[in-house]
Each structure stands twice: as structure tokens, then as C-alpha cells.
Amino acid sequence: MSFREHLLELPVDALVARARDASEAEVARALAAERRDLFDVAALLSPAAEPFLEEMARLAHRITVQRFGRTIQLYAPLYVSNECVESCTYCSFAIRNRIRRRTLTVAESVAEARILTGRGFRHLLLVSGEHPRIVPPEYIAEVLSALHTDVPSLSVEVQPQTEEVYGEWVRSGAEGLTIYQETYDREVYAEVHPRGKKRDFDWRLETPERGAAGGMKRIGIGALLGLSDWRLEGIHLAAHARYLMRRCWRAFISVSFPRLRPASFSIDPPRPVADRHLAQLVCAFRLFLPDLGLVLSTREKAAFRDGMIRLGITQMSAGSRTEPGGYSAPEETGKQFEIEDRRRPDEVSTAIRRSGYDPVWKDWEAALND
Amino acid sequence: MQAPETRTARDPLVIAGRAISSRLLVGTGKFTSPEVMAEALDASGAEIVTVALRRVDLDSREPNLLEFIDRERYLLLPNTSGAESAEEAVRLARLARAAGLSDWIKLEVTPDPKWLLPDPVETLRAAEMLVKEGFTVLPYIGADPVLARRLEEAGAATVMPLGSPIGSSRGLKTRDAVAIIVEQAGVPVVVDAGLGAPSHAAEAMELGADAVLINTAIAVARDPVQMARGFRLAVEAGRAGYLAGAAGPRERAEASSPLTGFLGEGG
Numbered sequence: 257m258s259f260r261e262h263l264l265e266l267p268v269d270a271l272v273a274r275a276r277d278a279s280e281a282e283v284a285r286a287l288a289a290e291r292r293d294l295f296d297v298a299a300l301l302s303p304a305a306e307p308f309l310e311e312m313a314r315l316a317h318r319i320t321v322q323r324f325g326r327t328i329q330l331y332a333p334l335y336v337s338n339e340c341v342e343s344c345t346y347c348s349f350a351i352r353n354r355i356r357r358r359t360l361t362v363a364e365s366v367a368e369a370r371i372l373t374g375r376g377f378r379h380l381l382l383v384s385g386e387h388p389r390i391v392p393p394e395y396i397a398e399v400l401s402a403l404h405t406d407v408p409s410l411s412v413e414v415q416p417q418t419e420e421v422y423g424e425w426v427r428s429g430a431e432g433l434t435i436y437q438e439t440y441d442r443e444v445y446a447e448v449h450p451r452g453k454k455r456d457f458d459w460r461l462e463t464p465e466r467g468a469a470g471g472m473k474r475i476g477i478g479a480l481l482g483l484s485d486w487r488l489e490g491i492h493l494a495a496h497a498r499y500l501m502r503r504c505w506r507a508f509i510s511v512s513f514p515r516l517r518p519a520s521f522s523i524d525p526p527r528p529v530a531d532r533h534l535a536q537l538v539c540a541f542r543l544f545l546p547d548l549g550l551v552l553s554t555r556e557k558a559a560f561r562d563g564m565i566r567l568g569i570t571q572m573s574a575g576s577r578t579e580p581g582g583y584s585a586p587e588e589t590g591k592q593f594e595i596e597d598r599r600r601p602d603e604v605s606t607a608i609r610r611s612g613y614d615p616v617w618k619d620w621e622a623a624l625n626d
Numbered sequence: 627m628q629a630p631e632t633r634t635a636r637d638p639l640v641i642a643g644r645a646i647s648s649r650l651l652v653g654t655g656k657f658t659s660p661e662v663m664a665e666a667l668d669a670s671g672a673e674i675v676t677v678a679l680r681r682v683d684l685d686s687r688e689p690n691l692l693e694f695i696d697r698e699r700y701l702l703l704p705n706t707s708g709a710e711s712a713e714e715a716v717r718l719a720r721l722a723r724a725a726g727l728s729d730w731i732k733l734e735v736t737p738d739p740k741w742l743l744p745d746p747v748e749t750l751r752a753a754e755m756l757v758k759e760g761f762t763v764l765p766y767i768g769a770d771p772v773l774a775r776r777l778e779e780a781g782a783a784t785v786m787p788l789g790s791p792i793g794s795s796r797g798l799k800t801r802d803a804v805a806i807i808v809e810q811a812g813v814p815v816v817v818d819a820g821l822g823a824p825s826h827a828a829e830a831m832e833l834g835a836d837a838v839l840i841n842t843a844i845a846v847a848r849d850p851v852q853m854a855r856g857f858r859l860a861v862e863a864g865r866a867g868y869l870a871g872a873a874g875p876r877e878r879a880e881a882s883s884p885l886t887g888f889l890g891e892g893g
Contacts, residue, residue: 257812267631289871291809291834293630313885502810505775532889563888 258465259499260458266495271298275487278302287311292544297494300540301487309536316542316568323546326613329571330601331379331411332372335580336360336399338590340385342415343451344438346480348521348592349385351452355521355590358580359390365399369407371583375575375601378618379409381434383578383592386415386454393421397428404429409620411474415454416463422470431620432474433467435460436512440492441484448483448523464496468504475500475507476551481534482516482525490537497541497548510549510571511541517555517593531560535567542568554595558607561597565611574604637869639837641814642730642762642783644701647673649831650861651703651816653841655681657850660694666844667700670854675700676732676839679718680708682725692727703764705732710745712752719756731756732786733765742792746773750780757781766818769800774807774815785811786818786839789830793842795822798829808834824853824860831864 274282275298283305286296299305300312337359340349348355360368365382372380382399384391396414404410411432412425422433439445442457449455464475477496479489493511500509513534516525529537538550551571552564561572577583578592599607605615638645652672657663667675675695682691682704695702704722709715712735719731733756735748744766750773756763762783767773769787777785787804790796797820798804808815814836821827827838840857847853 271631285871293871295631309889310884310886317885502812505810532886535886535889559888563886566885 258462259496259503260461262499263461263492263495266294268491271295271491272485272488274298275301275491276303278304280304283308286543287315294491294495294498294544297540297544298487298491300543301490301536305536305540306532309532309539312536312539312543313567316539317566319542319546320568320570324570327616328565328569328608328613329379329549329616329619330377330574330605331381331409331571332375332377332573332601333381333383333413333576333578334365334368334372335383335578335582335592336365336396337384337387337391338580338592339387339390341388341452342386342454343449344454345448345450346438346483346516346522346525348590350521353521353590356588358589359395360399360580362398362402364581364584366402366406368581368583369403373406376605376617377601378407379411379620380407381411381413381432381573384414386452388415388453393417393424397424400425400428400430408618409474411476413476416460417466419466419470422467422472426471430472431624432476433464433472434476434478434512435463435467436478436480436514437461437492437496438480439483440479440489440496444484464500465504468500468507473507474510474549475504476510476512476549478512478514478551480514480516481529481537482527484527486527486529486533486537490540494541494544497545501545501548508549510551512551512553513537514553514555517596521590522593535564538564538568554597555593556596558597558599561604562607562611565608565613572604572608574599575601637865639814641674641764646701646837647671648858648861649837649865650827650858651676651818651837651839652844652854653839654678654691654695655841656845660691662850663691663845664694666850666854667695668854669851669858670840670844671858673699673701674703676703676705676841677727678707679704679722679727682727701730702728703730703732704728705734705766706752707734707736707742709735709752710737710748711735712748712755715748715752716755716759719761720759723761729760730762730764730783733763744768744788746770749773750776753777753782754780764816769803769807771803771806771810774811778811778813782813784814784816784836786816788819789817789826790820792819794820795843796820797822797826798833801829801833804830804835805833824856827857828860828864828867831861832867834868837861 278299282299286299338349412430413434518524549570552569553573554576579589608615648671650672651674652670653676704727706715706718715735735745736742753763764784766786774785790799816837817830817835818839822843844853
């Protein structure tokens with residue numbers, strides 16, 4: 257059963273309703289339960305749970321330390337292209353925007369990667385806009401092949417592909433796939449993707465499954481917070497993560513919580529998410545799925561990221577550039593979004609240590625990919 | 627996969643698309659007589675009844691075990707007990723099909739005659755072969771969560787982890803591993819073997835097992851009929867406890883500096 261079909265069987269309306277108007281008793285049950293279901297997640301996301309945020313944080317902290325230890329995995333994005341044929345209203349790369357476009361050659365990608373490995377990174381995430389002609393699957397495969405001897409862990413975040421393409425990428429050296437649904441709210445999804453292939457909600461929804469079937473060992477999903485009701489996104493993301501953990505059981509699953517920021521080339525977030533609510537979301541996920549990876553990127557401010565380390569986050573990016581070629585030559589081409597945490601990777605690493613955590617740069621060995 | 631949020635009050639057990647009225651499955655070995663067995667089956671409320679193929683003699687003139695099992699009322703589940711390899715188990719399954727008994731097979735491959743512990747490698751191989759031949763396969767396994775997933779991927783209709791060695795009546799000694807299997811499974815989990823008392827069955831059901839299979843504990847009880855009734859009630863009680871969603875013991879808060887202080891008020 258695909259996640260699309262699984263979702264049809266879930267009482268989504270009742271879950272979203274619970275997330276909006278749970279009682280204090282329902283929150284208390286969710287806090288005390290040994291095993292939690294989606295109704296418990298809904299209660300933990302509700303306004304009634306807000307006074308219990310500190311208690312949620314303590315539980316989330318303890319579970320995370322038990323399952324992951326005091327560690328934070330570090331990774332860096334490597335943008336290979338900002339070419340894009342899509343029309344996403346929230347993204348600077350969208351076709352309508354007059355930004356400086358660039359696609360790195362394979363040699364340029366290697367040069368960018370060397371800068372990042374020089375800073376300590378051993379896990380890179382290749383990112384690209386969605387342009388099937390300029391950035392075809394064969395190009396990504398070529399970049400992966402060129403990088404994988406230098407970089408033990410390579411993940412890919414580009415437009416949805418078939419299982420066969422994912423298999424090819426895995427053979428070329430990819431180990432992880434990141435794909436955000438952007439929003440699980442079908443109406444909003446249609447609004448913010450007015451044209452293009454990306455309008456196909458279901459094709460995107462089933463992408464993580466295809467990636468796992470193609471052999472991807474790490475699967476990252478997420479929703480762009482701020483487009484729709486964060487509680488609705490939380491319910492769907494929780495259901496999706498649980499589904500993937502059961503179904504694609506050979507893969508490590510993680511969830512990201514990117515917040516949409518006001519930016520020059522995109523819409524302002526129609527439903528902004530407050531810091532406290534993002535913290536509530538992260539804690540609820542940890543209480544629901546103790547072994548789920550939780551990611552917080554440089555979109556967030558330094559002080560907020562430092563605080564979130566103890567609330568359940570397990571992976572972070574650092575020193576990110578969101579324009580292709582940005583590590584060799586910053587600011588020369590169009591960025592996807594502004595980053596908020598502008599500290600260098602070594603500064604982030606120091607901050608992680610100061611919180612009593614161990615920054616983990618390398619957690620994969622290329623020999624495992626063969 | 628059945629999500630916990632979709633369980634309803636009627637809550638039927640569904641195996642391979644068929645709704646099963648009782649979450650207690652009962653075996654037919656070791657009874658003092660077929661008549662006592664028939665009475666115990668009745669008291670148990672079971673719908674699925676397992677029969678060891680090796681004990682069924684279709685050619686005998688003596689009254690056959692099967693004559694005491696109402697085929698209108700019970701779903702017969704032949705098992706491959708005695709098989710020591712995948713090939714032997716497949717042969718037995720084909721025999722059951724040819725005799726018109728059933729396409730459902732409880733797969734047991736137990737090369738070790740002392741503890742009758744299942745062989746994981748041969749069981750997986752046999753399941754793959756049987757699924758290919760169109761059987762509905764219910765494999766008996768050690769409480770191994772990875773094996774359970776491999777069998778599910780191979781197309782098994784359930785997984786049936788043991789609670790403790792077969793016939794030992796020692797209860798749910800594999801509790802922690804069964805809990806992991808239950809958490810991960812997309813097919814029904816039937817705890818099979820080793821449950822010696824109704825309280826053991828209730829424990830397995832409270833843990834979230836979808837059903838239990840009982841044979842020895844009923845068959846060798848002083849009063850098998852009364853014991854069958856006891857297991858029936860225990861299974862219902864355990865299931866109700868599971869569905870009701872018991873809250874665990876409340877954690878005590880530890881005093882230390884707040885973790886959410888960095889968020890500020892209303893931030």
C-alpha cells in the first residue's frame with residue numbers, strides 16, 4: 257500500500273480537529289502514554305499542549321539522548337544548479353524570477369565539494385532547481401560519480417524521479433534522498449504551484465517510497481512551514497514518517513522543519529509559524545517517533561538553533577550557501593533563500609560542543625555503498 | 627498496514643483479506659479424545675483451527691480427526707509440523723491443497739526435535755516458494771523482528787512469533803522482541819507457542835498482538851473446556867485493554883534549568 261493509499265484510510269479530518277481543540281485530558285494522556293498514536297501527536301500539537309511545552313521538552317530531550325546520544329550530525333548543501341522550470345510562488349529559483357542562473361560543470365562541483373571537505377564536512381547534500389533538460393538525471397549521476405571517492409556520504413535533493421533513476425544514482429554513489437512535499441494541504445499546494453510538472457501532488461507524495469525502492473539508505477522528508485496550518489502539516493508529516501519507517505525499513509528516515517522566510521523573490525509566509533510552535537512540533541515528533549532523524553537548517557537563527565539542540569534535533573547544516581558556486585565565489589549567482597545562521601562551520605561546531613554535544617562530521621563509509 | 631487510528635469498535639481481525647471473528651486461534655493436538663477437543667473448540671469461540679497434516683490420515687477407516695471439526699464453522703489451517711526443510715514443508719502444503727483441505731498453510735519448519743524451534747532460513751525460503759504457488763502463508767517464527775519484516779516482504783499473510791518454546795507454557799518470555807514486531811508489522815501478528823495461562827494471552831494482547839494461538843495449555847488442562855473459555859475471555863480482555871490505550875505511569879519531572887527558556891514568552 258502506497259502512502260497515498262494509506263493516507264486515504266487515516267481519519268485525517270478527526271486528527272486535524274484534535275490538533276486544533278484537544279482537551280487537557282487528551283494532552284495528559286499523550287504525555288503519559290507508553291506508545292503514542294497520531295491522535296496523541298494531534299493532542300501534543302494542540303493549543304491545549306502549549307502550557308506543557310517544558311514537560312514535552314524534557315521528555316523529548318531524554319528520549320533523544322537515549323536513542324542518539326549527545327550528538328549532532330553536520331552536513332552542508334552543495335547547490336549544483338539554480339535553473340528551474342517550475343513556478344513555485346515561494347521560491348527564488350522559480351522560472352519567473354530574473355536571477356543569475358548557473359549550472360556547475362562536474363569539475364566546478366568537485367571544486368565546491370573540496371572546499372566543503374576542507375572545512376570538515378563528510379556528508380553533502382546535492383541540491384538543484386528543477387530543470388529536466390539542463391539538469392537531467394545523467395548529469396546528477398555524473399556529479400555523484402565524480403564526488404563519491406572524496407565524500408563518503410552523498411544525498412540528493414532534486415525533482416522527483418523514477419525508481420530506476422534512483423537506482424542509477426545509488427550505483428553512482430548516492431546514499432540519501434531528500435524530498436519535501438512543501439505542503440500536505442492539497443488546496444494550498446495547487447495555489448503555490450500554479451503551473452508545471454510539480455502540480456502533480458501524488459507523484460511527489462510517493463517519491464520517498466520510490467527512492468527507498470531504488471536503494472536509497474537515508475530518506476529525508478519535510479514541509480515548508482508557513483504555507484498552510486502548521487498543525488495540519490505536522491499530522492501529515494508524522495503519518496508520512498511513520499509510514500516510511502515501517503515500509504522502507506532498511507532506510508534511515510528523517511524529517512526537516514524548514515520555515516518559509518520573507519525573501520525578495522518569494523511570497524511572504526501566509527501562515528507564519530512562531531518559535532514556540534516550531535519547538536512544540538519538534539518535541540511532539542520526538543515523543544511520537546524516538547528513532548526519527550530531526551533536521552534544522554541554517555534558515556534558523558543561531559540562538560534558536562543552539563536552544564533546539566537539546567529538544568530533539570539530530571542533524572544540522574552549517575555555513576551554508578544556497579547559490580550554485582557559492583562556496584568558491586559567494587553572491588555571484590541567484591540564491592534560493594537567505595540563511596539566518598551565518599556562523600562558519602567551525603563556529604557552529606564549537607557552539608555544539610559548548611552545549612555538551614559532540615558534532616559528528618562523518619558517519620558513513622564509502623565502502624558501504626558498493 | 628492497519629494504522630492504530632483506524633481501529634473501530636467492531637475491530638475485526640483481517641487476515642489475507644478475510645475477516646476473522648475471533649482473535650483466539652486454537653490447535654487440535656494433545657487432547658485426550660476428539661470429543662473433548664470438539665467441545666473445547668466450541669468453548670474457545672475460535673474460528674481458525676490448526677491441524678497437523680502429519681496426523682491426518684485421509685485413507686484410514688478409523689474416525690478421522692477432521693470429522694470432529696465442523697468445516698462450515700471453522701476455518702481449517704493445516705500446519706506443516708514435522709517438516710525439517712523448506713522442501714518438506716512445501717511438499718506437505720501441496721498435499722493439503724490436493725486433499726482439498728485448504729490453501730492456507732501454517733508454516734512450521736522445526737529441524738530441532740527437542741525444543742521444536744523454527745529454522746529461520748528454511749522458513750523464509752519455504753514462505754517464498756509457497757507464496758509463489760498461491761498459498762496463504764502464516765509462518766511460525768522465533769521472535770525476530772528482522773525475520774518478521776523479511777517474511778512480510780516475501781508476502782506472508784501474518785507473522786507468528788513464539789512466546790516461549792512450544793509446549794513449554796512459560797508465557798511471553800519474548801515480550802520485548804514481540805513488542806518491536808508489533809510496532810513494525812504491516813500484517814497481523816499472532817503470538818504462537820508457549821502461552822500457558824489465560825493471563826499470558828491477555829499480556830500478549832495488551833501488548834498489541836493481533837491474535838494468539840493456543841494448543842497445549844488448553845489440551846492438557848484438567849478441564850480443557852473451562853480453560854478454552856478462560857483463554858477466550860482473556861483474549862477479549864487483553865484486546866479491550868489495548869484498544870482503550872492505557873496511559874503509562876506518569877514520569878516525575880526532574881528539577882533543573884528549563885530547556886525552553888531560550889524561546890522567551892510568546893516568541
